């Protein structure tokens with residue numbers, strides 16, 4: 329979401345005559361678009377921000393803006409902590425970035441701004457084949473560990489007509505894939521529901537449609553049916569579980585039990601053949617006993633995700649969980665995280681190996697990060713595949729015979745068209 333917010337700010341500023349600088353040293357304006365989801369991200373930001381202090385000393389005319397969730401969380405206090413910061417722009421106000429940086433220094437724009445959903449912004453995107461498309465902003469869920477409802481505000485959905493117009497225009501420009509973005513896309517609510525929105529987008533004919541993130545409680549049968557039936561909607565669902573323990577899920581205020589979550593998983597698997605399912609997991613939530621942790625490991629074994637994002641619990645000021653008794657040492661959290669990641673690596677490898685000898689369609693994204701002589705693409709199920717690169721252009725669809733599976737990717741041989 330932050331990456332796309334940056335694309336939007338870049339688009340607005342480009343319209344004002346700005347161009348992307350090669351380095352901070354050569355820039356007239358530096359914007360930090362910050363993430364507050366975990367403490368580590370926030371610390372990283374502060375250490376990078378500190379480096380711009382010298383820059384500002386050398387060239388006082390450089391403008392420094394801080395956008396995103398840390399901006400919203402710290403508010404004007406940030407001016408006290410880093411007096412060389414000129415502008416503070418919360419995530420609900422990024423559409424006003426041009427006015428802000430054109431105005432008086434030491435301005436903070438932090439209102440709960442619901443106009444964001446109805447303001448059209450021409451994003452300057454990082455890719456010419458894949459595009460993020462916001463469908464809603466904010467979140468109403470208040471999971472006890474999460475700062476997002478406090479920084480991005482309450483849920484507000486974009487009008488369906490605006491979303492459809494944006495995707496139609498992307499398709500006309502040659503984009504092959506869109507990812508619909510929202511903190512909880514399943515609760516999208518305008519004149520139509522999220523499954524209805526998917527059906528309308530599918531009818532536009534853009535080749536691939538993805539969406540993130542789904543909240544397990546709101547994932548409806550109607551949505552599963554849409555994923556199963558619609559030819560352009562990819563067979564991949566990211567469904568964060570966070571923990572396998574009933575007690576911990578309740579303390580997290582997630583609104584489902586492990587058993588209820590499993591019912592959804594079974595339903596998805598029975599209706600969407602070859603679907604890949606991924607999730608987020610938190611290790612060491614306050615009060616998590618070794619038994620709760622074992623239940624998470626048991627859940628991972630039982631579900632067999634294609635991949636997970638797992639992190640150590642990190643207290644966020646202002647959230648309910650930050651007030652809970654957090655007696656698990658950092659060492660223990662690391663140990664639990666290590667066990668989770670190790671188990672999942674084995675599961676992912678096993679799942680990837682099952683694809684050896686099959687043919688998968690990939691959308692070619694460009695040269696591989698690890699070996700520039702190879703091309704990299706993704707399957708509909710969002711698995712990374714590398715192939716020998718002769719004759720395939722970025723944005724083309726290629727049928728690949730999968731020869732080898734690794735922990736995080738597959739490799740294979742393109743089949744003749």
Ligand code: SF4
Nearest residue numbers: 467469470471474476
């Ligand atoms: S659903 Fe929960 S974890 Fe996700 S953004 Fe909302 S509050 Fe945070």
